Amino acid sequence: QPVQREPTRILWDPIMAEKGGYRHFMLKEIYEQPRAVTDTMRGRIVPESGNVVLPDVNLDPAAVRGIRRIVLLACGTSYHAALVGRSMLERLAGIPCEVDLGSEFRYRDAVVGPDTLVVALSQSGETADTLGAVKAARAKGTPLLAITNVVGSALSREATGVLYTHAGPEIGVASSKTFTATMTACYLLALYLGRQRGALTAEEGRKRIQELLEIPRLMEATLELDAPVAELARQLFHFQNFLYLGRGIHYPIALEGALKLKELSYIHAEGYAAGEMKHGPIALIDEAMPVVALTPRDHTYERMLGNIEEVRARDGKVIAVAHAGDREIAAKADHVIAVPPAVDLLSPILMVIPLQLLAYHMAVRRGCDVDQPRNLAKSVTVE
Structure with a gap:
């Protein structure tokens, strides 16, 4: 007698495994944010001394003290992170900041020079308008710091220093964990400049670092x-x-x-x-x-x-x-x-x-x- 079996449709595919059980990459990446923030600060903070260690920004103490102004360049979600970063930098480092869209900055004759630090933010490090703005700034002899999530990206190669976010790969087109990781990177940069310039005491640095260390736990609660x-x-x-x-x-x-x-x-x-x-x-x-x-x-x-x-x-x-x-x-x-x-x-x-x-x-x-x-x-x- 022939054996009768009901066909079973297998719905699993490798993409589902990559999603880690979540329905979409976007939701998975929203839930990965506490880890992304933790990874972004890992190895960069010294709670005992209230210091932040950012060797790859390539700013020596004299260069840090010589900064008179910061211009942050970005597009899209990174632009929103830059707006948050402006408040952090002005409050903690005491340096006047401006935020500009890469697509606008590159087409006007912006006034920047050696005493201006340009900080370019891009999740991918490949955003055309941001890269165009960076090249316009570099042509005027401006030191340039990249905040990006992708090692070896065009932006990281164009910059004189880099601050990686370590958020891990982000598959969803709409940014989530790279946004919170970028804000964290801006906070680290603000603490670093504030301590280097004497705008923050060691005690204030320790307090700010402790507040930052609490954030991943609070993010878990928010989720x-x-x-x-x-x-x-x-x-x-x-x-x-x-x-x-x-x-x-x-x-x-x-x-x-x-x-x-x-x-x-x-x-x-x-x-x-x-x-x-x-x-x-x-x-x-x-x-x-x-x-x-x-x-x-x-x-x-x-x-x-x-x-x-x-x-x-x-x-x-x-x-x-x-x-x-x-x-x-x-x-x-x-x-x-x-x-x-x-x-x-x-x-x-x-x-x-x-x-x-x-x-x-x-x-x-x-x-x-x-x-x-x-x-x-x-x-x-x-x-």
Whole structure:
């Protein structure tokens, strides 16, 4: 008698193994962020002395003391990391900083010279506009530091010094772990310059390093928001427009949150400095435009509460990303995403995680290709 067997379809493939059990590379990489931040600081901090060791930046003490200005160049998500980095560098190193889009800097006659440190940020190290900006700066005799994730990339070869992020390979087109690793690298650079220039004492350096060492643990705790954020996405995925608001060092996180939503779910989203809401975007707010408000307990807190009240007065739906235990926010917002408190300069590393998760789950709900969104490339190598 012939043997009858039901065919079994094997759904496993090698790509699934690389995803480590996660549904998408993007989600896997979001969860890898605590490790990426740990690896970026590994071997570079000396907690006992409050020092940061960055030999590959190739800046001798005299060169560090001679820096009068820093210009950060980047595109896309790296530009948002550079905006966060500006606050870190100015606060910890006491050096005036500017941030410029690579695509804009290269086409104007920017004033830079030997006493300007240009810091170019690029996940891939191959971004055409950033490389073009770097070459324009180098032609004026400017020392150049690259912050990148790829060893041997074009940017690392063009630069006079390099600071690698050690985030590991990132497969998802939309950046996640390289963003938080780049912010960590900016913080290390700020501590390094601050200690070298005497802007930070040894005691202050030790304190700042201890605060940084706490961040991976707090990131792990923040990732526990995955399930509630997925439920929030279920309630929001049908909306077609979003406004993201932030102030101070969290304004770039509003920009990044809006960018992630656009990239992954193809929903129109704008990131705005919350103080600028009344200068235009407030005209758009109604019940059909949810507002994501970054509301940590820092010096901008009261002003952010005012923004939330303005949104509520116009029937807007408020999703607040706030510190855990904040009852005042809970009473005012329609939804609260509660993240662990952290010092203000490092808070963006935590605050961006629920925004990444929200964009991811919204995209999944809408049936989008999370790992390879339409019309996008991991490395933008054309102008």
